[in-house]
Amino acid sequence: MTAKTLDLPKKSWLGLPALAIGLIFVALVTVYGWLFLHAESEMEVLALLVAAAIGVVAGTRSGATRNVSVAMNQHSGIMNAAIIGGVLVVIGLLSQEHFSLLMLTSVLLYLTAALGLNVQFGYTGMVNFAGAAFFGIGAYTAAVMTMHTGVPPLLILLCGGVAAALIGFVLVLPVVRTRGHYSAVVTIAFAVLFKTFLEVNDVLGGPQGLTVGSMSILGWDFNSSPTLFGVEMSFYVNYALLGTVLAAVAFMFTRRLERSWLGLTLDSVRLDETASACFGIGVTRAKILAFTFGNVLAGTAGALYGMMISFIAPTSFTFSDSLLLVAIVLLGGMGNPWGTAVAAAIVVVLPEKLQIIQEYRFLLFSVLVIVMLLFRPDGLLPRQIRTYIPGWRKQP
Amino acid sequence: MSGRLLEITQLSKRFGGVTALDQFEMTVNRGEILGLIGPNGSGKTTSFNVVTGIYAPSQGKILFDGQDITGFTPQQVYKAGVARTFQRSRLCLPLSILDNIMIGNYGRLSKGLWFNLINRRAFQAEFEEGFDQAQALIRTFSASLADRMFEPVGSLPMIERRRIEICRALISRPKLLLLDEPSAGMTHDETKQLMDDILDVRSRIADLSVVIIEHEMGVIERITDRCIVLNYGRKICEGTYGQISTDPEVQQAYLGAE
Ligand SMILES: Nc1ncnc2c1ncn2[C@@H]1O[C@H](COP(=O)(O)OP(=O)(O)OP(=O)(O)O)[C@@H](O)[C@H]1O
Ligand SMILES: [Mg+2]
Numbered sequence: 001m002t003a004k005t006l007d008l009p010k011k012s013w014l015g016l017p018a019l020a021i022g023l024i025f026v027a028l029v030t031v032y033g034w035l036f037l038h039a040e041s042e043m044e045v046l047a048l049l050v051a052a053a054i055g056v057v058a059g060t061r062s063g064a065t066r067n068v069s070v071a072m073n074q075h076s077g078i079m080n081a082a083i084i085g086g087v088l089v090v091i092g093l094l095s096q097e098h099f100s101l102l103m104l105t106s107v108l109l110y111l112t113a114a115l116g117l118n119v120q121f122g123y124t125g126m127v128n129f130a131g132a133a134f135f136g137i138g139a140y141t142a143a144v145m146t147m148h149t150g151v152p153p154l155l156i157l158l159c160g161g162v163a164a165a166l167i168g169f170v171l172v173l174p175v176v177r178t179r180g181h182y183s184a185v186v187t188i189a190f191a192v193l194f195k196t197f198l199e200v201n202d203v204l205g206g207p208q209g210l211t212v213g214s215m216s217i218l219g220w221d222f223n224s225s226p227t228l229f230g231v232e233m234s235f236y237v238n239y240a241l242l243g244t245v246l247a248a249v250a251f252m253f254t255r256r257l258e259r260s261w262l263g264l265t266l267d268s269v270r271l272d273e274t275a276s277a278c279f280g281i282g283v284t285r286a287k288i289l290a291f292t293f294g295n296v297l298a299g300t301a302g303a304l305y306g307m308m309i310s311f312i313a314p315t316s317f318t319f320s321d322s323l324l325l326v327a328i329v330l331l332g333g334m335g336n337p338w339g340t341a342v343a344a345a346i347v348v349v350l351p352e353k354l355q356i357i358q359e360y361r362f363l364l365f366s367v368l369v370i371v372m373l374l375f376r377p378d379g380l381l382p383r384q385i386r387t388y389i390p391g392w393r394k395q396p
Numbered sequence: 397m398s399g400r401l402l403e404i405t406q407l408s409k410r411f412g413g414v415t416a417l418d419q420f421e422m423t424v425n426r427g428e429i430l431g432l433i434g435p436n437g438s439g440k441t442t443s444f445n446v447v448t449g450i451y452a453p454s455q456g457k458i459l460f461d462g463q464d465i466t467g468f469t470p471q472q473v474y475k476a477g478v479a480r481t482f483q484r485s486r487l488c489l490p491l492s493i494l495d496n497i498m499i500g501n502y503g504r505l506s507k508g509l510w511f512n513l514i515n516r517r518a519f520q521a522e523f524e525e526g527f528d529q530a531q532a533l534i535r536t537f538s539a540s541l542a543d544r545m546f547e548p549v550g551s552l553p554m555i556e557r558r559r560i561e562i563c564r565a566l567i568s569r570p571k572l573l574l575l576d577e578p579s580a581g582m583t584h585d586e587t588k589q590l591m592d593d594i595l596d597v598r599s600r601i602a603d604l605s606v607v608i609i610e611h612e613m614g615v616i617e618r619i620t621d622r623c624i625v626l627n628y629g630r631k632i633c634e635g636t637y638g639q640i641s642t643d644p645e646v647q648q649a650y651l652g653a654e
Contacts, residue, residue: 253513260512260519261498261505264491268499271488277470278448278480279564280502385492385546388523 021064022071022079028055030086034093036349037100045353069384072338076390084248091240095228101236103349105308108243109301111344112250114328115337116297119254121326122335122383123263124290125270126175127184131325133194134164134295136317138302139212140204143312146213153215157246157303164299165292176287179273191319198314209313212306215242222307239308246304250297254337257293259388266290267335267386298325320362327365331372333379342380400459401426401572401605402447407456409439409446409629416442418629420456424572429598429606431616431637434626435649440609441483443626444574448480449473461571475503479565480574483609485557485581489550493541493560496549497530500564534563536600537593555586559593566597575608579615587612591619613641625649 016024032052039045059065072079087108094100113135120126128134138160145156171190175183199207214223215238222238257263268276269286276283306312328347332339351361372379402424409417416439424430432440445451447458449470458466460476468476479500487496498505505526511518527545535542537559541552549560558578565573578594579587598604610616616623617637625633625640627649633640640646 256513256516261502261507262509262512264495264498265502265507267491267495268488271490272486274450274470275482275486275488276499278450278474279500279568280471280474281499282471383490385548386495387546389520392520 016067018067018070019075019078021067022075023082025059025064025068025071026079026082026086030089033086033345034090036353037090037094037104038097039353042354072390073387074391080248084244087244088241091237091244095231095233095237098234098236101234101240102308103352105236105240105243106305107345107348108240108247109305109308110325110328110348111341112243112247112301113298114325114332114340114344115247115250115254116294116301117325118294118329118332118335118337118340119257119266119297120290120294121329122340123258123266123270124287126287126291127326128187128291128294129184129319129322129326130171130187130191130194131298132317132319132321133191134168134298135302135305135321135325136194136198136312136314137164137167138299138304139306139312139317140198140210141299142303142306143210143212144204146307147211152217153213153307154217156307157215157300160303160306161296161298161300164295164302168291168295172288172291175291176284188319191322195314195318198317205313207314209311209316212310212312214310215239215304215307223310236308239304242304243308246301250301251337251341253293254297258335258337259386259390262286262289263386323362324365327369330369331379333381333383335383336379336381339379339381339383399426400424401461402607403459404443404447405457405459407443407446407458408454409442409451410454416629417446417453420626420629421631422624424605424607425622426571426605427603428621429608429619431620431623432607432609432626433611433613433616433623433640438626438649439629440626441576442629444480444576444607444609447473447574448478474568477571478574479568479570479572481558481561481565481576481578483576483580485554485561487549487557487561487564490548492546492548493534493552494527494530494545496560497534497563497567498526500567501526501530503568530563530567533567534560536597537563554581555590558582558590562594562597566601569601571603571605573604573606575606575610577609577611579610579612587615591615595619613637617641 032048036045036048039048090104091101094104113131117128117131120128141160141163142156145151145159146153151159171186174186178186198204204210214221216222220238222242223235225232225235226237227233265276265281265286266289268281269283273283324347328343329340331347332341332343347365351358357364400423402422404420404422407417407420408415420439420443422443432443434440442451446453449468449472452467456466457464460478463476465473465476488499506512506522531542531545538556541556541559549557552560562575562578575594578590582590594606598606608620620637623635623637623640624631625643625646632649633643633646
């Protein structure tokens with residue numbers, strides 16, 4: 001798995017500057033995302049999938065994709081703003097549609113959790129098969145705290161992350177002590193234990209689960225429908241907006257982590273623990289950092305998820321869901337947060353849109369992961385060489 | 397320039413029934429290049445692994461720069477001022493040249509969360525300083541590598557990888573550099589180039605001591621001040637190249653091993 005450097009294309013597509021192409025790309029993806037979330041018949045969905053395939057091939061052939069990467073690196077500020085703008089536009093266009101917004105927000109929250117896993121797995125090489133459990137810890141924390149305390153819900157989100165991190169500390173010792181596959185086994189055991197614990201624990205609602213209070217910020221109740229210019233919108237708009245903020249913040253910190261000495265340390269630990277130690281790198285410290293960072297993201301996302309769906313049960317956070325999170329990281333490309341974003345969208349939305357995938361989704365995603373590992377081990381969007389400061393001294 | 401930097405006494409290392417090091421003795425003086433030679437499996441690499449803390453010694457004592465470093469972790473040994481390369485090159489192949497060299501400078505990098513994640517301005521300043529330093533160092537080995545700091549190491553030929561590995565060890569400005577068969581896998585001409593580089597570096601860094609494990613006797617003759625010969629984990633001879641190459645026991649060890 002060698003990362004690739006970006007060759008700056010000699011001539012850009014249609015002679016346009018890279019930034020223009022980047023912005024056109026974001027606009028296209030925005031429209032596409034809206035159409036896809038909006039699509040109702042399976043025919044529409046299939047047509048959109050074909051369009052995506054054609055778009056990918058055309059983009060690669062014409063060199064436009066290259067220009068998009070260049071734009072991302074050299075104008076990262078503008079591009080990131082444009083992408084967030086794109087998400088906001090999609091939320092606006094779908095503002096009446098409960099189900100589409102629920103899906104969009106789920107993508108954003110799964111993305112947040114998967115970014116955490118990406119730090120653990122993609123950068124540090126620690127496979128975490130308990131991602132959904134940490135997500136669930138956040139959701140259950142939210143349930144208990146919204147119903148039994150007066151803590152402001154925004155703070156409860158953070159508490160969800162902190163709770164996941166604290167419970168993660170219990171696991172961290174065996175995970176850090178064991179190497180490779182054994183640490184994966186520890187997390188599997190934890191994922192199973194977590195679900196069983198919830199099922200037998202009456203205080204936490206047992207198999208029936210718990211009700212979660214809604215999010216509210218300074219009197220703005222997220223479960224009431226907002227109105228804009230006299231038009232009433234779905235209450236999910238609130239959650240979609242906050243989900244966007246959460247995912248954007250998670251993305252920013254994941255990126256900054258990668259583009260720092262700490263990110264370098266995590267890569268070094270993944271690639272060669274012994275050599276790392278010979279250059280003073282604290283292997284255990286690096287692993288604890290990555291594990292905690294990831295669990296905080298998963299827990300925070302889970303807390304908001306719980307508030308959004310307002311009712312949670314042990315079956316919402318199963319081992320299969322943990323597998324889906326791992327699949328997102330693998331599919332997208334280990335260590336590439338953009339890949340994680342693309343994969344999160346595919347894995348969350350596609351099964352909802354195509355009945356056939358819904359029924360066999362675990363089977364299909366397992367096959368997909370195996371096929372990817374065999375034929376495209378670097379994922380849909382392979383990770384690129386670390387650029388610490390994008391655009392610095394014309395570096396790619 | 398006189399004085400002892402490293403003193404190893406009565407060092408033994410056993411792996412189950414195998415005694416890889418047997419009452420091994422070695423002294424490295426400040427500023428010298430010491431050759432460590434011996435037949436395959438005689439314990440040369442093991443001696444590096446024990447000094448750098450990868451393996452705890454079964455017995456014996458290691459003094460470095462006046463400090464007892466016996467039983468230190470690899471991290472502690474690095475902090476004390478020992479850096480090394482590996483027999484089978486252990487670079488991070490998917491990472492860039494810059495990344496690999498910066499790993500060697502870990503001791504000097506700021507590791508705080510605030511610094512790395514929030515205070516990006518301070519990070520950029522430190523990054524630029526680190527980049528310039530790494531680039532200047534690699535330029536002394538190869539100007540073309542210095543212009544490709546963001547290329548993955550995995551795409552480079554062996555000789556370039558060895559150079560990067562040596563830079564990774566040197567960037568921390570160690571007092572002692574341990575080179576484990578730096579010429580392994582290279583052609584005769586490449587080996588010669590690399591040895592020129594090593595001599596060049598040594599002439600520019602005053603007081604740097606080097607221990608080099610090497611199979612090619614031509615190399616040993618050319619670059620070492622002194623040699624130690626190992627056989628079955630024991631030191632069997634010590635002296636200049638001229639002295640050890642005529643020693644009957646050494647000749648016997650090599651002939652016996654062939
Ligand atoms: N981790 C280990 N576990 C068990 N035995 C080991 C280990 N490391 C080394 N040995 C054994 O110790 C002995 C010395 O090995 P070492 O690698 O130090 O030799 P060397 O002199 O570096 O040889 P070479 O010239 O082939 O590199 C060998 O018999 C080897 O099999
Ligand atoms: Mg060896």
